[in-house]
Amino acid sequence: MKKNIFLTAVVLFLGILACSDDFTTNPPENVEDLETFFQTEDNVEAAVVGIYDLMHLNYSKDWHSAFLVKLLPGDDANAAGGNSSDQPQLQDIDDYANISTANGSIENVWNNFYSTIALANLVIESLKESTLSNAGRATAEAKFIRAWCYFELTTMFGDVPLRLTLPQGAADFGLAKSPRADIYTQVEEDLAEAIANLPEKTALADAFRFSKGAAEALMGKVLVFQEKYSESIPYFQSVIGNGAHDLEPNINDVWSIGSEFGIESLVEIGFVSNTARDWGNIAWGGRNESNLHIQLMGPRGDGIFDVTGTGLLNGWGFNLPTSKLAAAFDAAGDTQRKAATLLTEAELVAAGGGVDPTSATGGVIWDYEGAIRIKYASRAEETSDGGVRELNYSTNFRIFRYAEVLLLAAEAYNKVGQDGNARTELNKIRNRAGLADVSMSLAGTDLFDAIVEEKFLELAHEGQRFWDLVRWGRAATELSGTGYAPKNDLFPIPITEIDKNPEISISDQNPGY
Incomplete structure (x- = not known):
């Protein structure tokens, strides 16, 4: 069953963006006093759901979603649209050459990740001394989401400001960039605490919430991205050995409405169509319960x-x-x-x-x-007859799923010389797709090449391809002739952040921008 996780009350008390004019000039109004807000379990619950709400917004915001921004640099998809001038900020990301430091989609993704982090920080700080029964889990959820956001940010932008506390005012808002290594250290610390305190998937009362297995899987992925292959394997083994996680038997069901929050899903962005959106009430700023991106695509x-x-x-x-x-x-x-x-x-x-x-x-x-x-x-059965059909898709985005865990595990096993185990995990993906096992003699670099190709096919149009090519050092070869240049390995730090953050200057911009 879908659950509408959109919130109004909670996010209103948080006016904190990455470096926003709202924070420095517009004090929030009609909000509950933070000194007392976190003294009830209901308010804690509402605040945590608010973090999910902000994460949801970032992956579904009109023309500026993290879903599209992460996907378009890859060689599996083209921006398309009506013509080369249709949403030019997306065309630029797709075509590499003209990405501006003022690119609106990149700026929105940056700001929305930091607004999500800000609310997570508020929850974490506010519950440090709490004795409420749900404080431990709420803190774990906030830390998982903070870890997710920082992992996404450092993947796309490299060194970024590592904000772990709430600014007390405009005077202390400035924060310098931290090295990627420090970002990874914090992500690992947050995930370790999330793993210790999140419930198993089978114990989730609300399917949209994140489980211990999701945190273990993300920890493994973060370690693989750092080439800490042997350290990642126990986390993958824990997920793979847990019967709550598996592949959907039928490949056609993986992305359908019928398998939402299913056995393959680890991190999923949920949508509903019961608000009957039409051309008069659609929220073009992105705060829709329905998935407008299905129509967009x-x-x-x-x-x-x-x-x-x-x-x-x-x-x-x-x-x-x-x-x-x-x-x-x-x-x-x-x-x-x-x-x-x-x-x-x-x-x-x-x-x-x-x-x-x-x-x-x-x-x-x-x-x-x-x-x-x-x-x-844009399947007819996945949109509602209420309102305008094209504005009421309820298809969920699966942004981290078990199939990726198997492929990451295969990569890790291969890199530490356990090619038999690597083939085992790779073959699970192939068999579900109706393909035969790879040869028992496939090993070493040849096996790694097979894993790379399998991942291209399995995760097409899911936003992973480009960032894998970058970390594997294969972007220049695979993207030859597309306009790609090494500077595109990272997005530019938005110029709005440089303008407003006194601890970041033009000299801190990513190379080439």
Whole structure:
């Protein structure tokens, strides 16, 4: 069952963004005194749900979601849309060359992660001496989410300010960047405490909340990103050995509404469609209970894509598959997972639909390379008849799932010379996709290459591909000819942060920007 986790009361008492004018000039009004707020279990619960709410906002905010911002630099997806000027800040991320320090989508992601961290810090600080029965779990949830946010930030931006306490006023708001190593240290510390205090997935009363298994999986991922492979393995083993976690048996169910918060999901952003959004009440600032991004990423209408026979509805045309991705599925003989990820033009025509480039601007379908996306597709059955159908999708985003854990474990085993174990975890992914086991003789670098390719196919359009290429040192090779340059390994620190944070200057900007 879905739960509407949007909150109004809790987030109103927090006017803290990464470095926001709201904090320095607009004191909050009509809010409860923080000296007494955290003295009841109900208020603690409300505050924690508020952190989830802010995390939800960051992955679903109009044109500026972390979901799209993380995904678009990869070679599995194109920004697409109507033309090269449609949401130019997203086109720039996709095309690398013109990413500005004032890019609105990157700035929104930065600010929203820090606003989420700020509320997490408030909860953590306020519950240090608490004797309330739910204080321990609330603190663990806040630390898990803080760890998640800092891991995302350091992956995308490198060295970032490490704020662990609440500023007491504008005078102490300035904070210098901390080295990535320090960010990782704090993330590990937060996750260790989360692991010790979060419940198992089977004990969750609210499915949207994060479990001990999610924290263990994230700890393993953080360690792999630091090349601490042997340290990561026990965390992966704990998750893999826990019967609460497994692969969905059918690949087609992984991203469907019917398997929301299912056995494969570790971190999931939930959506509902019971608010009947229409063109008059849709919140373009991103505070919607429905998943507007499904419409945003659906095959473009306007006579361009005819989706007759596919079960899809038309959308606004963003996030189209690359021909490289389609070719990789074909080269692997991967028909089942391909069908769950994309639909080629030939397959669209065979279903009864078609493509008409003459309906597009200048007779060219921008960023179209011969396929439309099926993963997180605009399925008719996943939107409500209430309100306007295209504004009421309730499809959840699975932003961390068990399949990735198996692939990370395979990588870790391979890197420490345990290739038999690596093949075991890799084969679980392959078998679910209808593919045979890899050869028993596959080992070393060749096995690692197979893991890399499997991850490309399994996690396509999920926002992981580019950041893996960067950490593996493969971005320059895989993205050759796309406009990529080494500076693109990190996003620029938003100019608004540099302007407002007195402890960060232009000289602290990431190289090349």
